[in-house]
Each structure stands twice: as structure tokens, then as C-alpha cells.
Amino acid sequence: MSTRRERLRVAGSEPVGPYTLLRLERGGLEPGVPGQFFMLEAPGRLLPRPLSLCLAPPGELAFLLDPVGPGTEALCALDAGDRIHVLGPLGNGYRLDVERPLLVGGGIGLAPLPYLAEALRFPPAVLGFRTARHAEAAALLPGAEVVVDPVLVTDCNLEGFDVLACGPEPMLHAIAATCPGAQLAWEARMACGYGACYGCAVEIDGELKRLCVEGPVLDAAA
Amino acid sequence: MRLLNASGCLDALVAPEVARRLDAFVTKTITPLPREGNAPPRIAETAHGLLNAIGLANPGRERFLDDHLPRLRELELPLWVSVGGFCAGDYADTCAALAEAALDELEAIELNLSCPNVDEAADSAAEIVAACRAATPLPLFAKLSAAHPDIASVARAVADAGADGLSLVNTLRGLALDPATLRPLLARTTGGLSGPTLKPIALAAVHACHAATGLPIVGMGGVTCGQDVVELAACGATDVALGTVLFGDPDAPDRIREELASVAVDDVHAVAHDPEKLLELRAKAVA
Numbered sequence: 085m086s087t088r089r090e091r092l093r094v095a096g097s098e099p100v101g102p103y104t105l106l107r108l109e110r111g112g113l114e115p116g117v118p119g120q121f122f123m124l125e126a127p128g129r130l131l132p133r134p135l136s137l138c139l140a141p142p143g144e145l146a147f148l149l150d151p152v153g154p155g156t157e158a159l160c161a162l163d164a165g166d167r168i169h170v171l172g173p174l175g176n177g178y179r180l181d182v183e184r185p186l187l188v189g190g191g192i193g194l195a196p197l198p199y200l201a202e203a204l205r206f207p208p209a210v211l212g213f214r215t216a217r218h219a220e221a222a223a224l225l226p227g228a229e230v231v232v233d234p235v236l237v238t239d240c241n242l243e244g245f246d247v248l249a250c251g252p253e254p255m256l257h258a259i260a261a262t263c264p265g266a267q268l269a270w271e272a273r274m275a276c277g278y279g280a281c282y283g284c285a286v287e288i289d290g291e292l293k294r295l296c297v298e299g300p301v302l303d304a305a306a
Numbered sequence: 307m308r309l310l311n312a313s314g315c316l317d318a319l320v321a322p323e324v325a326r327r328l329d330a331f332v333t334k335t336i337t338p339l340p341r342e343g344n345a346p347p348r349i350a351e352t353a354h355g356l357l358n359a360i361g362l363a364n365p366g367r368e369r370f371l372d373d374h375l376p377r378l379r380e381l382e383l384p385l386w387v388s389v390g391g392f393c394a395g396d397y398a399d400t401c402a403a404l405a406e407a408a409l410d411e412l413e414a415i416e417l418n419l420s421c422p423n424v425d426e427a428a429d430s431a432a433e434i435v436a437a438c439r440a441a442t443p444l445p446l447f448a449k450l451s452a453a454h455p456d457i458a459s460v461a462r463a464v465a466d467a468g469a470d471g472l473s474l475v476n477t478l479r480g481l482a483l484d485p486a487t488l489r490p491l492l493a494r495t496t497g498g499l500s501g502p503t504l505k506p507i508a509l510a511a512v513h514a515c516h517a518a519t520g521l522p523i524v525g526m527g528g529v530t531c532g533q534d535v536v537e538l539a540a541c542g543a544t545d546v547a548l549g550t551v552l553f554g555d556p557d558a559p560d561r562i563r564e565e566l567a568s569v570a571v572d573d574v575h576a577v578a579h580d581p582e583k584l585l586e587l588r589a590k591a592v593a
Contacts, residue, residue, distance in 0.1 A: 089557055125554070130501050131351050132554050155351070171556070275349050275356060276553035279320030282334075282360045283349030292342050292363070297320055 086114045087278070089171040094162045095144055101220030103192065104149045104160040105138065108170065115140035116173025118180075118200035119250075119269050119301040122147070123277040125169040126155035132171065133159065134274045136196035136250075136300070138224065145170070148224070150192040174277045178267050178301050180204060182246035187228070188237060188259065190251025191218060196269055198224045200248060210240055212251070238262060260304035269301045307539060307571035309559050312500075312526045312549030313388035313416060313449070313473075314360065319374065322381050324552065327559035330384035332547065333374075335418045336400060337390045340366030350482045350491035355501035355528075356550050357482050359494040362390055362421055367400050371407050379411060388449070389438075390418040394429040398437035405442035415444050416524075417469075420451030420476035421498070432463035439468030447524060449473035452511045458518035471522035473547070474511045478504065501550040504528040509541050516542020516578060530558070532565025539574040540584055 092108040099105075106124075113122075115137055123132040124147065133155045139146040151157045162168065178196075180203055187209035189197045194211055201209060209228035212235055213219040222230045237255050242263050249259050250269035259266050272295045275281040279297040286295050289305045308329035317334070318325035325331045343363025350357045365374060370387075378385055387404055391397045401415055417438060419431045429437075435448055448464040450457055452475040461472055477498025482491045490496070508527025516523060525543025529535060530551045538546050551558045569591060577583035 089555075123554075129351065130354065130356060130550070130554065169555070273347055273349055275351075275358075275550075276556075278324075278556065280316045280324070280556075281349065281358070281553050282314070282343065282363050283358060285343060285346050285348060285360075285363070287346065292346070 086116070087172060087174060088113055089169060091167050092145070092170045094164050094166045094168070096164050097160070097162055100148065100224060101217050102150070103218075103221050104151065105146055105224070106149055106159060106162060107141070107144050107146045108168075110143050110145050113145065113170060114173060115145060115199070117177030118203050119177030119196050119267075120173035120175050121277065121300060122170050122172030122174065123274070124159060127158045127162070127166075127168065129155045129158060131155070131275050132169070132277070134174075134277050134296070136269065137173070137199050138195050139198050140202075148192065148195040148221070171277060175296055175300050176298070178248050178269070182248070184245050186210070186242065186245035186247050187225075188240070188242070188247055188249040188251070188255075189225075189228075190237070190255040193249070193251030193255070193269070194221055194224065196250050201225055212237065212255075242266075264304055266304040267301050268304055270295055270299050307535065307566075307575065308545045309535075309562065310386070310524060310545060310547040311552060312547040313418065315549040315552050318381055318383060319377055321556065324556045324559075325381065325383055327557070328383075328548075329545075330386055330413055331378070331381075332386040332416060333370075333378070333388050334364055335362050335388040335390040335421065336364050336367055336370045337362055337392075338367050338396050338400060340364065340369065345493040347491060347493055348497070350497065352480070352482050352499070352501075352503070355480075355499050355503035356553070357480050357492060357497035357499055358477070359492045359497035361494070367403060371403060375408060379408075384413045385411060386414045386416055386447075387412055388416045388418050390421060391434075394434045394437035397434050398441040401438040401444070401446075402441040405444055409444065412444055414447055414471070415442065416447045416449050416473050418449050418476070419464075420449055420453070430463070431460055432467040435464045435467040435469045445470040447471040447473045447522075449476055450511070450515075451476045451478070452507045453478055457511050458514040461515035461519050461521070465519045465521055469521065471524065471544075472515055472519070473524045473526065474515055474543075475504070475508045475527045478507065500528070502528045502530055505534060509537060512538055512543050513541040513579070529562075532562050532569065535562060535566060536569055536571060536574055539571045540578055542575070542578040544575055
């Protein structure tokens with residue numbers, strides 16, 4: 085297993101619209117497969133926070149953060165030179181053996197797509213955001229078609245594509261209903277990220293799944 | 307002094323490398339029938355702790371014996387099985403089945419008498435221990451809750467009923483609200499509180515139960531560092547289990563052992579509750 089836990093140095097941190105792109109020096113950690121995630125120590129908090137890898141610049145790991153609570157706020161406040169413990173890569177990422185990939189992201193669900201786009205040699209992408217300010221983050225995925233609400237994912241023509249998506253649950257459910265076989269990255273609160281706590285169970289297709297070890301990327305039921 | 311995991315805080319089948327850092331692995335609680343557990347969200351972080359309402363998610367006794375136990379055996383770890391149920395017969399049946407299936411392979415059975423996330427068994431802790439005592443020769447550790455106003459009296463009762471040791475403490479029921487909506491963060495409304503916030507409660511329970519029974523005690527509750535282990539030993543713990551700390555730091559067993567390298571924790575336990583001898587030990591350690 086290539087999963088490791090190391091104390092990494094913050095290389096830099098930049099605002100991207102309302103989000104923050106946190107860049108860490110990679111140390112001995114592997115970037116892993118797109119869609120996999122890392123547990124980042126949130127300074128001053130008891131538990132680390134699960135974040136999928138956004139970009140893997142040479143020697144670095146970069147994460148896109150939405151400051152939604154005390155943990156992500158503490159991570160957004162990190163400065164270059166600070167150090168935090170990071171565990172990863174964890175979970176199952178996207179399968180890359182797809183013929184006609186189309187990336188679909190909603191809001192902070194953009195996070196894993198830039199790294200995924202690199203791995204798939206920049207396939208077409210559709211990104212939806214709440215506001216024009218949130219849509220500034222689309223700069224991380226050059227060439228993507230960007231829409232600002234109200235646009236429903238079901239209005240997009242997804243037929244014939246291998247959809248790889250990440251975004252809010254209603255968006256993922258809508259894609260699952262129209263695109264059997266789509267690869268969907270789900271989100272849940274996690275305490276550990278490695279199957280220990282059973283806290284991240286989410287109901288998918290009528291079953292409770294431990295998202296950290298069975299996901300976070302799951303195939304939409306056929 | 308050995309380091310174990312607190313039941314429900316580690317899955318050795320998914321993270322065997324973490325389990326191998328411990329002196330023994332304690333399974334998640336096994337109930338007679340499979341349980342999917344509570345609806346999500348199941349966890350919420352608090353200021354200095356963690357609330358969980360997992361709800362004893364487990365494969366059930368039959369699948370545990372047929373599928374999980376053989377795979378745990380392959381890991382060759384000293385093994386404790388945590389047993390739960392909703393009446394004394396549930397517990398006793400599982401103890402009997404474990405004794406039949408794996409008598410020589412289990413170090414002990416821990417009786418989970420104190421999960422705050424499911425309805426309590428109708429029988430008293432002592433009745434459950436007595437029923438299990440009759441069902442198995444395996445060492446029985448009773449896991450108690452500090453929610454009881456007089457935990458020492460419960461400890462005495464389970465000792466009289468045949469418990470070989472105590473596991474102290476389980477989580478305590480708590481509630482956390484979303485600051486914006488004022489709605490509970492957990493789907494089940496309440497959950498079990500763990501983490502550093504629990505340590506003073508664990509110390510008090512271990513202290514009281516050691517004085518009341520003298521039984522071996524696995525101390526747990528908010529342990530994050532070597533000093534916490536020393537303090538539990540000074541209150542009477544023979545061994546210590548790690549819980550919430552494993553979530554954020556799977557390397558915690560190795561780190562805590564390093565922190566304890568220069569401390570004779572067993573000596574501390576041997577003079578638990580004796581302030582003068584504890585002070586002498588401390589002076590020796592500093593010198």
C-alpha cells in the first residue's frame with residue numbers, strides 16, 4: 085500500500101474565487117489516482133479533513149478548499165512554511181479506462197477534476213456554479229464549459245459520454261438516473277478516512293456504504 | 307501495560323498495518339443478527355471531542371464466525387471479540403458460540419454493556435455477565451459506562467457475577483447542533499461522546515472501580531499521548547485502549563510507545579492510588 089502519513093510543509097495558498105487552493109510540498113506521499121483523497125490535519129481541531137487531490141504540480145499536492153466550517157477555515161488560514169500531517173492517498177479513484185470521457189462538476193465538486201482532466205488528456209468538461217464569483221474557480225480547468233445557476237445537469241446532453249462527475253448529491257442522483265455506468269465521486273463527513281470509524285456511511289442504491297473504503301468514486305447502478 | 311484499540315475504532319481487516327501496531331486487536335461489537343447501523347450523518351466533531359452514532363453496525367454473529375473470524379485469524383493478532391445484544395441470552399449465546407469456534411484463539415471477550423446509541427438491554431449488567439460466565443470459560447471483560455451515577459457499584463456487581471476484568475469507559479451520550487440551523491448534526495439526534503473531553507471521566511471511573519474491585523482494567527477515554535497512559539495506570543488501569551486518537555493518527559500506538567520509552571508504566575500501575583510511592587517513581591524517572 086502506498087498510503088503514508090507525513091508532516092508536509094505548506095508551499096503556498098491562493099484564493100480562487102471564494103475557494104482556496106492549498107499547495108503542500110509532497111514529501112514522500114504519492115499523488116495517487118484522480119478521485120482519491122487525503123486526510124489533512126486541521127490545526128486546532130480534533131479530526132483531520134478529507135480532501136480529494138485537485139492538482140499534482142511537480143513536488144507538490146494541491147487541494148481546493150471551501151471554507152464551510154472551523155476545520156476548512158483553519159486549513160484556508162495556513163501560511164507558506166506551516167506544517168500539517170497528511171495521510172494518503174486513500175479510497176478508490178476514477179477508472180481511467182473510458183472511451184468518451186465527459187467531466188461534470190458542480191460547485192466545490194470541481195476539486196478532483198483538474199487532476200482527472202490531466203490524466204485523461206483534457207476531455208470536454210461542464211462545470212456548474214451558484215454564482216459568477218464561485219465560477220471564477222473554473223480557471224483551474226481551462227476549456228471547460230461553465231454555467232451559472234439555474235441550470236440543471238439533466239438539461240445537458242450526456243448521452244454517449246462516459247460521465248465522470250463530482251458535485252452536490254442531487255446532481256449526482258440526477259446523473260445516476262440518466263447515465264447508468266457514470267462514475268460519481270460522493271462526499272461525507274469522515275473521522276478517519278481509512279475504514280476505522282464507520283462514520284462516513286452514506287446511503288447509495290438503498291445500501292449504507294462506507295464511503296472511504298468503497299468510494300469515494302462509485303459507479304452509478306446500471 | 308499493553309496498548310489495545312477501543313472497540314469500534316479500528317477495522318483490522320481493512321487496516322491490518324494499524325492493528326499490528328497494537329498488542330491486541332478488539333473487534334467491533336458483534337450482535338446476534340446483522341445490523342446496518344444508524345442512518346447518516348453518524349459523526350460530528352465537537353470542541354474537544356467526537357460524537358458518533360454508528361449504532362453497532364456489524365455483520366452479525368453467524369457471518370462474523372464464518373467469514374470475519376477466519377480472516378482475522380490469518381492476521382495472527384492477539385484477538386478480543388466485543389459482544390453486544392439486547393438481552394442476557396443474546397450475549398450468552400454469542401459467548402458460547404465464540405467458545406466453541408475459537409476457544410484457543412481468543413484472548414478475551416469484551417461485553418459491551420454500555421452502547422449509548424442503541425436501546426439498552428433489559429437485563430442488568432450483572433445478569434448479563436452471569437449468563438455469559440455460565441456460557442464460556444474465556445476471560446470476560448465488562449465494558450461499563452460512566453453515565454451510571456455509581457459506576458463502582460456496577461463494577462462490584464459484575465465482579466461478583468464472574469467478570470475477569472473491566473473496560474472503562476464507553477462513550478457518553480451527547481448532542482451537537484448545527485450553529486446556523488440549530489438542528490442536531492446527527493441523524494439519530496444524540497451520539498456517544500469520545501476524545502480528549504472524556505479523559506477526566508475515564509480517570510474517575512478507573513480510579514473508583516480499581517478501588518472497588520481490584521480487577522484488571524483496560525482504561526480508555528481520550529488517550530492521546532504517553533502521559534495519558536501513565537495517568538490511567540496511576541488510577542489503576544492495567545492496560546490501555548486507544549480510540550478516537552486512531553482516527554486522526556493511525557501511527558499513535560508507535561508514537562505513544564516512544565513517549566513511554568523511559569516510563570515504567572507497570573510500576574506505576576503497581577503503586578496506583580499510593581501518592582507517596584507514585585511520587586517516588588516520578589522522582590526516579592526525573593533523576
